[in-house]
Every structure is written in structure tokens, then in C-alpha cells.
Amino acid sequence: MRTPDDGYLGAEDGRLMVVVEDETAGFVSYRSGSFDGKTKYWEIGIALLPEYRGRGIGWRAQAMLTDYLFEHTPVVRIQAATHPENVAEQKSLEKAGFRLEGVIRACEFRAGNYRDGYLYSRLRDDPGPIVGNGSVTGPVDGEPGGPSAY
Ligand SMILES: CC(C)(COP(=O)(O)OP(=O)(O)OC[C@H]1O[C@@H](n2cnc3c(N)ncnc32)[C@H](O)[C@@H]1OP(=O)(O)O)[C@@H](O)C(=O)NCCC(=O)NCCS
Numbered sequence: 337m338r339t340p341d342d343g344y345l346g347a348e349d350g351r352l353m354v355v356v357e358d359e360t361a362g363f364v365s366y367r368s369g370s371f372d373g374k375t376k377y378w379e380i381g382i383a384l385l386p387e388y389r390g391r392g393i394g395w396r397a398q399a400m401l402t403d404y405l406f407e408h409t410p411v412v413r414i415q416a417a418t419h420p421e422n423v424a425e426q427k428s429l430e431k432a433g434f435r436l437e438g439v440i441r442a443c444e445f446r447a448g449n450y451r452d453g454y455l456y457s458r459l460r461d462d463p464g465p466i467v468g469n470g471s472v473t474g475p476v477d478g479e480p481g482g483p484s485a486y
Contacts, residue, residue: 347368348367348368349365349366349367349368350365350366350367351363351364351365352364352365352401352404354382354384354388354393354397356388356393360385361384361385361388361393362382362383362384362385362388362393362397363382363383364380364381364382364397364398364401365380365381365382366378366379366380366381366401366405366414367379369415376411377411377412377413377414377415377457378405378409378411378413378414378415379414379415379416379417380398380401380402380405380414380415380416381416382394382397382398382401382425382428384397389424390424394424394425394428395427395428395429395431395432395465396432396467398416398428398429398432398434399431399432399433399464399465399467400467402414402432402433402434402458402464403464403467406460411460412459412460412461413457413458413459413460414434414457414458414459415437415455415456415457416429416434416455416456416457417440417443417453417454417455417456418453418454418456419451419452419453419454420439420452420453420454426454426456429456430456431465432458432464432465433458433462433463433464433465434456434457434458435456435457435458435462436454436455436456437455437456437457438454438455439452439453439454439455440452440453440454440455
């Protein structure tokens with residue numbers, strides 16, 4: 337269970353577990369960033385355990401995290417970066433409504449080499465896939481379908 341108290345749902349970053357039929361399949365993460373020092377965006381990430389990859393879980397988890405962040409925070413931009421060879425993540429992001437913005441050249445030094453990154457984003461008004469019931473957290477209390485309606 338992740339709560340604001342244990343720091344997993346923080347104001348500047350957070351992590352949520354991806355759960356499939358009560359089993360942990362991996363996690364998604366988000367952290368804040370800003371290009372101008374005042375306008376905030378989120379950068380999201382994901383890692384699934386090998387046995388849960390390639391089953392349509394990754395794009396859905398990223399789409400649900402994106403919906404959650406747009407639903408609960410006022411940002412208009414959510415971004416994600418991946419490596420040129422990570423086709424699974426590129427396709428997964430595109431299925432989650434993200435668009436390729438460009439190549440971030442030599443953005444990472446790893447294993448003795450500088451590596452490029454592909455930067456993707458989804459803006460609040462960009463079309464996204466329908467996952468779940470349209471609200472990640474479900475109906476709001478007091479609204480039709482909300483807890484007090486029963
Ligand atoms: C990257 C990752 C999140 C993708 O999630 P996933 O559940 O495996 O992918 P999905 O099943 O949602 O598939 C999404 C699309 O990618 C395609 N895809 C999945 N695995 C693929 C692979 N290995 N190669 C090529 N395409 C692949 C799927 O076919 C699907 O496209 P389609 O609908 O056109 O067929 C997951 O594989 C993972 O956690 N990998 C290891 C960690 C990682 O790379 N994280 C991202 C770091 S930037």
C-alpha cells in the first residue's frame with residue numbers, strides 16, 4: 337500500500353505498483369520537472385517484471401498513470417523518455433497517447449558511452465486511449481455512481 341505518508345505519493349515524485357489479478361507485475365513512477373523554473377511537468381517511467389511484458393499491460397499502466405496525473409494535478413504536459421532500441425516502450429507510449437517529440441542527443445552516459453534518448457509527451461488536450469471507466473480513481477462521492485449513491 338502506497339500512501340502520501342510513506343513518501344511513495346509525494347508532491348514532487350511518486351511510485352505506484354502495477355497489480356494484475358492481485359499479483360505485483362511491476363511499478364510506474366513519476367517525478368516533476370520544469371524547463372523554465374516555474375511551469376511544472378511530470379516525467380513518467382515504468383518497469384514490468386519479465387513475465388508480464390508483451391501482454392498489453394505496459395501501455396495500459398502508462399495510460400492509467402497519465403490519466404491519474406491529469407485528473408489530480410493541474411499540469412498540461414507529461415513526458416517520457418526511452419532509448420532508440422527500446423521499441424516495446426516506444427510502441428507502448430504511442431498506444432498510451434504519447435507523441436514522439438525528438439531525439440535528445442548524448443543525454444545519458446552509461447557503460448562508457450553517451451547514449452541518445454527519444455522524448456515523448458502527451459498534453460492534457462491530446463487524445464488518449466480509453467482505459468478503465470474513464471476515471472482512474474472512480475466516480476467522485478456525491479456524483480452519480482459515487483459511493484454515496486449506493
Ligand atoms: C517497455 C514496457 C513497459 C512495455 O510494456 P509491455 O507490457 O511489455 O508492452 P505492451 O504489451 O503494452 O505492448 C505495447 C506495444 O508494444 C509492442 N511490443 C511489446 N513488446 C515488444 C517488443 N519486445 N518488441 C517490439 N514491440 C513490442 C506490442 O506489440 C504493442 O504494440 P501493438 O499493439 O502494435 O502490437 C515493458 O516491456 C518493460 O517493462 N520493459 C522493461 C523496462 C523498460 O524498458 N522500461 C521502460 C524504460 S524507458
